[in-house]
Amino acid sequence: MTDTALITIGSKHSFAETLKRLNSAIHSAGMTVFAVFDHAAAAGEAGLSLRPTAVIAFGNPAAGTKLMQANQVAGIDLPLKILVWEDQAGATKLTHHDPQSSPANIRSGRGPHPRSQEWQSFWLPLQKAPRRMLIYSCGKR
DSSP: OOOTTEEEEEESSOHHHHHHHHHHHHHHTTOEEEEEEEHHHHHHHTTOOOOSEEEEEEEOHHHHHHHHHHOGGGGGGOSEEEEEEEOTTSOEEEEEEOGGGOGGGSOOSSSSOTTSHHHHHHHHHHHHHHHHHHHHHHTOO
């Protein structure tokens, strides 16, 4: 079963290298890494095994705040997140939500309409960020 609300691409790098490159790409884009959730390490602490799996949460506080000022429901999707994981064959993948399917694209009744110029000026740079980060992290320049 495929989830059209998710975008997944493969990386030519190892899990660790992909995570390192993603972190670097986020910082190079002037964004902040708020947290890295190492699901495999948490599984190990619970006495369970899990292939390498981590979520990196990142964003731009100034842009995110403007989004939430315009439509506070945007906060459900912030910060942005990318899942870095290793599949059964040992291939590294990166997955993120498709920004077009985001609940933040649904009008909450307050602020500008999600298709307005004002909303798009805030939201579009953040929509493009995961794709830029993924391309850099995968080495597909």
